[in-house]
Amino acid sequence: MALPGLVLLAIFFIAVYRESxxxxxGLLLSLALLELGGVALGTALPLLNATTSAEVGTWALLGMFFLLVAGIAVLGAFLIVNAFTMLRKEGFGLSALLSAGHGMVILVYLAGTVIVLMSDRTDWFVWLGVLGLPGAYVAFLFVSYLLYSQLYQWGTRRFGGPVDAVVVLGSGLGGGERVTPLLAGRIERGRAVFEKSVEAGRSPILIVSGGQGRDEKLSEAEAMRRYLLERDFPADSLVREDRSTDTEENLANSAQLMKRWQAEGEVAVATSNYHAFRSAVIMRKAGIPGYTVGCRTAPYYWPSATIREFGAILLEHSRINLAIILLLCLPVVLLTINWIVTP
Known part of the structure; x- marks a missing residue:
């Protein structure tokens, strides 16, 4: 029966309309799609059995299973290859480790699953299942995050309206003073929203926000300001915020400047696509109305950066996620105790 899924979907659309x-x-959308997908599969299988032979139905199910396993294997291999690309282009760092680590976990667990399925050890299958519970939970959260963050960005690109202020979030400078291609993408994305708002009859300000790192010769805000002025951006609409060190401070300090400039309407925050949704969540918590827009990022950089942003989202909800993961680890503990005490 599709009613529960349709109800979840209706609640999702109402909630998005109120606050996206x-x-x-993302969790609500994933639950709705899972329920509707289960109903569709449950409806299709009897029809398949009724219209084809049992052998054809069996091969169809095996084909679906093979595609699923192959897709997971390709994902794991891609993450490992991507880690080497990160090492070559960016050097050794957390981003490369995140990509490689996740890829290895996926491939090791997948290999274990294949080995267990080919064996006759049902006890191994039980172990594999309970060990996979915490991973399945995190994977569900990640897919939900990825799905909804992409949907959110599509919505802001398609329906984002004119604003009274644009905030461009800074990132590291090349050589301690140059605007990098990544940062230039953010600036140009923010400028596009600014110009769209001017065309709509608004008089917005554009705030470049970013402090000065230890290895930087000037603040990110100053580098962005110079970049825009060199490209004929109107100086009287440009505001510099150069005291922030993270996204929370970017938005909090920019909000104070908006009040000073009496730009207290809708706000657009321009950043990279992998960072856009978490920035939107931080905007909501800071009480800033509006939306975020993301610029494109180099394909090799996007996977690791997205994983890192997802990890930050998990940490922001650390208590409930830790409680659920510990609960899902309980069967592992019970099986371990049973294995120890059973002769």
Missing amino acids: RRFGL
């Missing part, structure tokens, strides 16, 4: 900058909306 919530991580929980």
Whole structure:
């Protein structure tokens, strides 16, 4: 029966209309799609059995299973290859480790699953299942995050309206003073929203926000300001915020400047696509109305950066996620105790 899924979907659309900058909306959408997908599969299988032979139905199911396993294997291999690309282009760092680590976990677990399925050890299958519970939970959260963050960005590109202020979030400078291609993408994305708002009859300001790192010769905000002025951006609409060190401070300090400039309407925050949704969540928590827009990022950089942003989202909800993961680890503990005490 599709009614529960349709109800969840209706709740999702109502919640998005009221406030679209919530991580929980991704979970709600995934649950609705899972329920509707289960209903569709449950309807299709009897029809398949009724219209084809049992052998054809069996091969169809095996084909679906093979595609699923192959897709997971390709994902794991891609993440490992991507880690080597990161090492070559960016050097050794957390981003490369995240990509390689996740790829290795996926491939090791997948190999274990294949080995267990080919064996006659049902006890191994039980172990494999309970060990996979925490991973399945995190994977569900990640897919939900990825799905909804992409949907959110599509919505802001398609329906984002004119604003009274644009905030461009800074990132590291090349050589301590140059605007990098990544940062230039953010600036140009923010400028596009600014010009769209001017065309709509608004008089927005554009705030370049970013402090000065230890290895930087000037603040990110100053580098962005110079970049824009060199490209004929109107100086009287440009505001510099150069005291922030992270996204929370970017938005909090920019909000104070908006009040000073009496730009207290809708706000657009321009950043990279992998960072856009988490920035939107932070906007909501800071009480700033509006939306975020993301610029494209180099394909090799996007996977690791997205994993890192997802990890930050998990940490922001660390208590409930830790409680659920510990609960899902309980069967592992019970099986271990049973294995120890059973002769």
